[in-house]
Amino acid sequence: MTQEQIVVEVARDICANFLNEHRSTSRHDLMVRFEITNLLSEMETRGLCIRSPLDQEQYLPCSGSFAVLPSEDEFYLQAEVAFTSTARILRHLFRTEGKGVSYTPDVLLEKAATLREPLDGEGIVLGLYLAQDFGILSPPKLSEDRLRVESCCVGEHVIDLKEPGRDWAQRARFAREAIPKSMMVPFEMLQSVGYDDEFLDEYSDEDSGHDFWMLLHPSIVPEARRRFRARFYAEAVLAALKVITLQIKSRTGLNLDGAPLMTKAFNPNQPYLIFAPGDTETGMSMQQGYLQIFAGTMMAVRNPKAHGFVEIDAARCIHFLFLASLLAHKLDEAQNAPVSSEPV
Numbered sequence: 001m002t003q004e005q006i007v008v009e010v011a012r013d014i015c016a017n018f019l020n021e022h023r024s025t026s027r028h029d030l031m032v033r034f035e036i037t038n039l040l041s042e043m044e045t046r047g048l049c050i051r052s053p054l055d056q057e058q059y060l061p062c063s064g065s066f067a068v069l070p071s072e073d074e075f076y077l078q079a080e081v082a083f084t085s086t087a088r089i090l091r092h093l094f095r096t097e098g099k100g101v102s103y104t105p106d107v108l109l110e111k112a113a114t115l116r117e118p119l120d121g122e123g124i125v126l127g128l129y130l131a132q133d134f135g136i137l138s139p140p141k142l143s144e145d146r147l148r149v150e151s152c153c154v155g156e157h158v159i160d161l162k163e164p165g166r167d168w169a170q171r172a173r174f175a176r177e178a179i180p181k182s183m184m185v186p187f188e189m190l191q192s193v194g195y196d197d198e199f200l201d202e203y204s205d206e207d208s209g210h211d212f213w214m215l216l217h218p219s220i221v222p223e224a225r226r227r228f229r230a231r232f233y234a235e236a237v238l239a240a241l242k243v244i245t246l247q248i249k250s251r252t253g254l255n256l257d258g259a260p261l262m263t264k265a266f267n268p269n270q271p272y273l274i275f276a277p278g279d280t281e282t283g284m285s286m287q288q289g290y291l292q293i294f295a296g297t298m299m300a301v302r303n304p305k306a307h308g309f310v311e312i313d314a315a316r317c318i319h320f321l322f323l324a325s326l327l328a329h330k331l332d333e334a335q336n337a338p339v340s341s342e343p344v
Helices: 003-020 027-034 038-045 063-067 074-097 105-114 121-134 156-160 164-177 187-193 197-203 221-229 233-252 258-265 281-307 314-333
Strands: 050-052 055-060 149-151
Touching: 003 027, 003 038, 003 055, 003 063, 003 074, 027 038, 027 055, 063 074, 063 121, 063 164, 074 105, 074 121, 074 156, 074 164, 105 121, 121 149, 121 164, 156 233, 164 221, 221 233, 221 314, 233 258, 233 281, 233 314, 258 281, 281 314
Parallel strands: none
Antiparallel strands: 050 055
16 A cells, blocks of 8 residues: 555544544554554644543544545545534534533534434534534533543634535645655755745645645644745744634633733643643643743744734744644643633
8 A cells, every 4th residue: 555545544444443433543453454653653743643642552533534534435424524514503503602601412413403404413422523623612521531522612713614614625635635745855855955935936835745834733734824825924923823822712711812821721720721630740840831832932923923014034934833833733632621710
């Protein structure tokens, strides 16, 4: 099999175990079957699967795992219907009932029947699971095995999903673009040529196998790439960081922005999102450290661009986009903590 075929088969195995057997997939089993090692880490980095927060040797699907499959694949079709229908239901509920209302899968199943959405109980469960990647649940309460959303509120970001089918198709396109290609230009080559405009024109083309965008988290690519190609470099960075800000707002329900949002969301003493257990010195240090990285990025990178006329070149833009990509990946890894009861 080609590398692309292996990626698709690995993703399909992970999806099949999740849907049919309601379990994660062992890294060992995947390595033995496909005789791969580094490719699994590549897939994780590129948003094509995730490691279970309960066991780092187990893999769970994400939206990219389903979206990378062929459009005619049964699991792809199942995920497409589940996400688009669930997103339409959540958008309707947000518009009619506002935010702050908690819903269970059973309640959403009743709404699906009322709205004539083609979903059964399993479809609702899958749709909610996938909706986490789109930042429209605020905050989701997960089952102990992390395989099911037991309840959730609807985040305001759902208003942006005017056409969920289009958003799913875009996710599929970026998932397929994210498949590791053996001819992809090494990062060292980017460094050696100095990111001149002529090089970027050649190697940032989506039709080329040398696309550095495939190294970035898929959530920031759509908004950043079109601005980058128009040579609006500062605006590309600002757009990438805005995506991250909106996702944090959606997951926490906090009505803050910039560094204050990061400080509140990741406060080690009363976090909304946690990077490591806070009952150890190491965990507290990691939480404080990532708080400072997120807040510092907003203060030093986002704010000057948002409040002034700042120009940067392509090289600096790429540096900042990789920083934004790191933040997006860390946000994926962050777990939801009990929401503070104090006013925000």
